[in-house]
Structures are given as C-alpha cells and as structure tokens.
Amino acid sequence: MLEVRDLTTTYGAVRALSEVTFTATPGKVTAVLGANGAGKTTLLRTISGLVRPRAGEVLLDGEAITHAPVESMCRRGVAHVPEGRGVITELTVEENLRLGALGRAQGSEPLDLDRVYTMFPPVADRRRAHAHVLSGGERQMLVIGRALLARPKVLLLDEPSLGLAPRVVAQIFALLRRLVESEGLTVVLVEQNARGALSIADTGVVLNLGRLVVSEKASTLAADEQLRHAYLGF
C-alpha cells in the first residue's frame, strides 16, 4: 500500500505541491487528475525520489521511503514510468526489457521475457530492432512490459495517453485494466485525459495548483457534473 502524507514540494519559491495526502488502495487504480501545472507529474517524481519534498512523507507498506535513493525504488517494488514514455531509444527492444528485469523487486519471482512478448505481440515482432523504430503505442506497451518485468507492487504511470491516437489510448487503457485485475497491481495513473482515466480507475483524486481538492470514487467523480466542469474540463 502506498500512502502519501502532507507532501509539499517546492521549486525555488514556487510551491508545486502543498500538503497532499492520499492513499493508493492495493490492487486498484487511482487516477490523479488536474489541469496543466496542477502538480501531477511532480507528485509522481516526488514519490519515486527524483524530486525531494520540502515536507511530508511517502510510505510503502507502512515504511517511510521519502528519502530513499531513486535507484532503490524498483527493488522496493515501485516502478515509475515517466512522462514521454521513458523508452531508451538507443537500445533494442529486448535490451530495454532485460534492463527492466535487472531491477526486479526483492523477493519476487522472475517473469519470463516471453510472457511479456505474449502480452504485447507488436512488441515481440520487433524484439531485435532499436526501440526508436517503434510507434507511440508500441513504445507505451514496451515501457509497461518493462515495468512488469521488475515485478512491482506499485506502478506509477505518467500520462500514458500523451500523443497517442484515441483508438490506441483505448487499447492501452483496456490493457492496463486487464493487468490490474490479473496481476493485482496497484496503479497510480496521472492523466490529462480525465474521461479515459476515470473509465478504468477505481478512485480519482484531483489536484488544483498543487493542492488536493477532491478525492472520490471514480464513478462518483465522473457523474458529478459540477466537479467535472470545475476541474476536469468535460
């Protein structure tokens, strides 16, 4: 279980996050929504340690990981797929996947590369190719597959829909939902595409100018017209 308590992160004089508190329920998808600059990406980067918070705590299964080194996160069971997909384009598809397996969480069973290839046939067809030849959707599949090879308990996904065609977005979201159900993953999904994210999320939290303003069941959030108009733009 991932808990965030009173997290405050600043960039110089700018407060990117102010006392944000929420819990990502195990085995569920928590969507983090909000406009541009609301602090969504900063939230994920603070959780994984790429940015250090001014105050507050991040707890994984009750243990504080607020100041743990970034490099230790995947071995603790937290996988972070950064914005812009995080494929290492100079490496081959297979090398990207091998890299994911190297950072496997402590005490977890290794996952065969072939299982990832079965989940993502388009990626399997290009395993020897350099990752820069992949399309946007294929890259998204590759990074999700790579994250799975690390056998995470918690998966932090930053805007997987960015720059993808609506049909591909729907595919990726459906796939994500299936994975959550089959693997028991806990997912924190940061999205600009609120409608899509709420369709697969269990819980939704909304950030506005660095503050957490709403925390609701996804279905409630999607149904509340006032909230949607105020913060989500649909």
Add this chain to the structure above:
Amino acid sequence: MQQFLTTTLTGLTLGMVYAAFALALVLIWRSTRIVNFAQAPMAMLTTYVALTLINAGYSYWVGFAAALLSGLLLGAVVERVAIRPVEGKAHINAVILTLGLFIVFHSLGAIIFGSNFRSFPAPFGLRGLQVGGTNIALTGFGIFTIVSVLVVMLLLVALFRYTDLGLMMRASAFNQEVARLLGVRVGRMLTLGWALAAMVGSLSGLLIAGGSLVHPAYMDSVVVFGFVAAVLGGLDSPVGSVVGGLLLGVSLSFVSGYLGSDVVALAALMILMAVLLVRPGGLFSHAAARRV
C-alpha cells in the same frame, strides 16, 4: 612496392595507437558528454608508474599491468573527485576543468618524475621481420601493438553487448533518469566508464612509449591525432573510433612517407576539416537515431 608496404604497415601500427587513444575519448564522451583533455597527461603518469617499476628491477609485464591498474584507479578517482561536481552542468565547465587537469597532471609528472627524457623499454624486438630475405616494416612490438588494441576493443565490445553490466553502462550513458528509475546505480556506472577509459588511455601511453623516449609532454602530440580519430568516427561509436584511428594512421603514414614528415600535423587537421565538411556527424554517426 617496398615503400608502399612499409608505409602501410607503419600506418596500421600507428593507427592502432591513435585508435586506442580515440577509444578512451569516446568512452568518456558517450557516458558523460565530456571531452577529456586530461587523457594524455593521465596516460603519461601511468606510463611513468610502469617505468619506475621497471627501473626498480621488475619485469616489463609487471610494469605494464601496474600501469593499466593505476589507469583504472586514476580514472575512477578523477571522475569521483573532479568531474562529479560538474556533471550535468554547462559544457564549458567540464571543458575548462579537464583543461585545468591537463596542466595539473603535466606539472605533477614533471615534479614527481623529472622533466628529462628517459628511455622506455619494449618487450619485443624493434627490428623489422624478415620475410623471404627482405625486411618488412612490421616489428615484433608493432604486432604486439596491433594485437593488444584489438583484444582490448573486442573485450569492450563483448562487455557492452553481452553482459548485464555493459547494458547498465549503456543505459546510464543514454538516459540517466530512466536508468535510475530502473534501478541502475548511474553514479557507479559513470565512475566505471571513466576508469575503463583511463585504462585504455594508459594502454595507448604504454604503446607509444615502448622502445622510445618518455618525458612529461611525450603524449601531447597524440592528443591531436587521437581527437581527430575520435571525431572521424563520430565521437559516439567505439568501433568508429578504431576505424577512424586506422584511417588516420595510414593516411598520415603516407603523407609522411611521400610528402615529408613536417606536414603530418597539418594533414591531420585537413583530414578533419574535410570529413566535417562532408559528414559533420563523423563517418559513423547515428545523429538522426539519437534525436527521437
């Protein structure tokens, strides 16, 4: 015909040394985007370590191994102590820093080992081999030079291509943030990269010194040729640096054999200009692939 063969063989031997030096520059450029101007005096220092041991009565090979090991160590120390604070900062910081290290190591060499010329032994004969009654320009030490650089290059290729450690080093070089998120200790990989590079640089220092004279500035002229070879290969590709070194060695050998040795440095810079005009990314660049 005789002269042609001699010139080619001399060029290949010389090219291998440039290749080793270029390889050292490329390894560091790839992982940290820094041109290590201090590579030459670093190799000079480690060659003096070998010379000190050999003069103290140890065998050539003990000195050889000690030089490579001290190269490894020196590279790691330089990265941790001097380079780490400027990594990820403006490029000019690193340029000035490595230029500063160039001067510091130079002076250190002169202070510790003295600035007079001293002869450095070679483990194999320096006379040309006899084939069917005629002398050819390939010496025993020349063969050793070619073989040792080839072996080092193949070992590095194997390391980068086939091992997990090599994969983690490449990931750190290409995308530090993603590598860290995947659990790679990027700092250690960079230290290791500098250590390996300095070791390859030390090898080139030993090969240039073999059977010749050393003094604190004996590596300086190699900087120009090594740098040209590295740029010819695209600065990014280890294989490119070796091909660049060989091309440069052979071309310069022809220039020196047929036009005179006083135009060699000029020719090296003209080759560099010509290649940069035609292929600004170097002969082996993958510039387009990197930008995506």
